[in-house]
Amino acid sequence: MFLFVRQNPRWGAANTALVRWLPAEYEDGESEPKGWNPERLHNGFQLPPARTVSREIMTSASKWKDDSYSQLLVDWGQYISHDITLTPQSTSTDGSDVDCLKTCENVHPCFPIKMNDGLQGCMPFFRSTSDCFVNFQSGIRQALQRQQLNAMTSFIDASAVYGHNQKLESFLRDLPGRNGKLAVNARFKDPKGRPYLPFVTKLPSACHQDLQGERVECFSAGDNRVSEGLPLTSLHTLWLREHNRIAEALKHINGHWSPEMIYQETRKIIGALHQIITLRDYAPKIIGPESFKHYIGPYRGYDPSVDPSIANVFAAAAFRFGHATISPILCRLNESFQEDERFPHLRLHNTLFSPWRIVKEGGIEPVLRGVIGSAASAVSADMLLADEVTERLVVLDTLKQMDLAALNLQRGRDHGLPGKILAESQICHSNAIRLSSSYQSDSNHSTPCLKKQTKKTHIICRIDCKELALFPKPSLFTGKQTNLRWACRYGFFSQGNLSAVPYQWSPPV
Ligand code: HEM
Numbered sequence: 322m323f324l325f326v327r328q329n330p331r332w333g334a335a336n337t338a339l340v341r342w343l344p345a346e347y348e349d350g351e352s353e354p355k356g357w358n359p360e361r362l363h364n365g366f367q368l369p370p371a372r373t374v375s376r377e378i379m380t381s382a383s384k385w386k387d388d389s390y391s392q393l394l395v396d397w398g399q400y401i402s403h404d405i406t407l408t409p410q411s412t413s414t415d416g417s418d419v420d421c422l423k424t425c426e427n428v429h430p431c432f433p434i435k436m437n438d439g440l441q442g443c444m445p446f447f448r449s450t451s452d453c454f455v456n457f458q459s460g461i462r463q464a465l466q467r468q469q470l471n472a473m474t475s476f477i478d479a480s481a482v483y484g485h486n487q488k489l490e491s492f493l494r495d496l497p498g499r500n501g502k503l504a505v506n507a508r509f510k511d512p513k514g515r516p517y518l519p520f521v522t523k524l525p526s527a528c529h530q531d532l533q534g535e536r537v538e539c540f541s542a543g544d545n546r547v548s549e550g551l552p553l554t555s556l557h558t559l560w561l562r563e564h565n566r567i568a569e570a571l572k573h574i575n576g577h578w579s580p581e582m583i584y585q586e587t588r589k590i591i592g593a594l595h596q597i598i599t600l601r602d603y604a605p606k607i608i609g610p611e612s613f614k615h616y617i618g619p620y621r622g623y624d625p626s627v628d629p630s631i632a633n634v635f636a637a638a639a640f641r642f643g644h645a646t647i648s649p650i651l652c653r654l655n656e657s658f659q660e661d662e663r664f665p666h667l668r669l670h671n672t673l674f675s676p677w678r679i680v681k682e683g684g685i686e687p688v689l690r691g692v693i694g695s696a697a698s699a700v701s702a703d704m705l706l707a708d709e710v711t712e713r714l715v716v717l718d719t720l721k722q723m724d725l726a727a728l729n730l731q732r733g734r735d736h737g738l739p740g741k742i743l744a745e746s747q748i749c750h751s752n753a754i755r756l757s758s759s760y761q762s763d764s765n766h767s768t769p770c771l772k773k774q775t776k777k778t779h780i781i782c783r784i785d786c787k788e789l790a791l792f793p794k795p796s797l798f799t800g801k802q803t804n805l806r807w808a809c810r811y812g813f814f815s816q817g818n819l820s821a822v823p824y825q826w827s828p829p830v
């Protein structure tokens with residue numbers, strides 16, 4: 322049903338383990354994350370709490386704009402990340418009687434984020450589900466280490482539109498219509514009569530509500546994060562409509578096709594469009610045209626020796642670079658591409674898990690005009706993640722305001738991602754000394770790593786891989802000096818593992 326690698330049908334399939342490029346580093350060697358035992362020293366220092374790193378290094382009250390690209394570049398990043406990676410989390414009911422929403426203790430599966438900033442308590446954190454499959458090919462030590470899963474298909478195959486299992490796929494289709502189309506919302510249409518995504522079936526859903534009028538539930542799509550933000554929901558809605566438009570056109574010219582044939586052929590086209598947009602339009606802008614040419618280049622055909630599975634370091638660190646490109650303001654524009662008088666711009670936290678703003682505030686158009694008509698947020702050394710997501714992140718099922726930077730760091734530790742100097746030096750066949758000297762010589766670019774290091778020697782530079790992906794060179798999107806090239810080295814676009822993708826290490830410039 323889904324894309325398969327012929328000789329290795331589990332490669333890249335949904336619900337298989339994220340692959341490792343380096344062995345995990347757990348505090349007890351097997352499964353406990355670093356920081357589980359706060360007294361334990363790492364390289365002679367206590368590991369700084371994730372929330373402290375977030376507040377002191379990563380959060381920013383404002384963001385600059387980068388006129389080179391529109392906000393759509395950022396939103397496509399989030400959308401396509403949901404096609405290729407979803408790391409499922411344990412629930413409090415996984416064989417344990419602790420409630421991770423309440424506890425401040427490190428008790429499996431809870432690894433709460435201590436506030437450490439005058440505020441009492443903790444932010445809830447559920448450890449990622451562990452894989453029960455043991456891969457003895459990787460050696461006994463690694464075989465026993467905790468591994469995490471990818472619930473999505475690793476391929477860019479529009480799984481965020483169609484789902485990654487048969488049950489969800491059937492739910493999303495308009496099977497009674499016998500027309501090869503996807504099901505649409507039965508309650509609401511947009512002001513011009515165009516369809517919305519269907520609602521989830523478990524009601525009432527946890528999505529935020531307008532205080533007046535009818536409830537608007539969370540939408541459903543091939544990926545369950547669809548209602549997280551308005552641009553994301555708008556892109557999902559566009560693909561629903563595009564599927565149904567193409568299905569209708571195919572039916573029109575191929576009257577003899579069965580509904581199944583129409584559906585499958587349309588799906589192939591939609592999947593191809595996702596690949597084209599990502600590799601032709603998105604990736605070169607993120608990593609720069611030269612890096613794209615160097616590391617990826619033109620498609621040379623199917624290679625059965627490449628394991629396309631998403632790497633752990635990619636899902637838990639590298640591709641989260643996008644969190645530093647989130648804008649604190651969501652622009653909504655009218656037909657003249659001016660701020661919409663009826664539906665003005667919004668602070669980001671007011672837009673998260675709020676699908677009612679699509680249904681009751683003009684449909685997807687004001688949002689889509691906003692994402693193509695406003696500039697992307699630049700990442701500069703002093704402005705990493707907007708405080709809208711470090712102080713006011715909305716996550717379903719908890720009333721607490723969450724911190725995305727702290728979640729990212731804690732997730733890296735939860736997954737046992739190796740510390741960055743070690744990781745970089747081994748991945749890149751370089752050595753730690755050479756890497757640190759390249760950092761030294763980089764000081765005029767004032768990476769926060771070096772700048773803040775003088776103040777807080779032990780804080781950064783020893784933490785997790787993801788700082789690497791976040792610390793930028795002058796502009797994130799220009800592609801000239803961005804260290805998003807590192808994300809490329811981490812293998813996103815090559816879609817293979819280290820042995821399959823030889824590349825040369827060169828110091829960051
Ligand atoms: C408003 C925008 C966004 C919000 C609110 C958001 C929120 C989140 C949250 C809450 C998580 C889970 C954190 C955890 O518990 O570990 C996450 C994961 C992630 N995000 Fe974002 N994000 C946004 C934009 C982006 C962008 C622009 C990108 C990339 C270009 C991105 C890439 C990822 C990736 C790769 C993951 C890991 C997915 C997984 O494997 O489960 N996100 N995001």
Ligand SMILES: [Ca+2]
Pocket residue numbers: 404405473474475476477478479480481
């Ligand atoms: Ca996929």
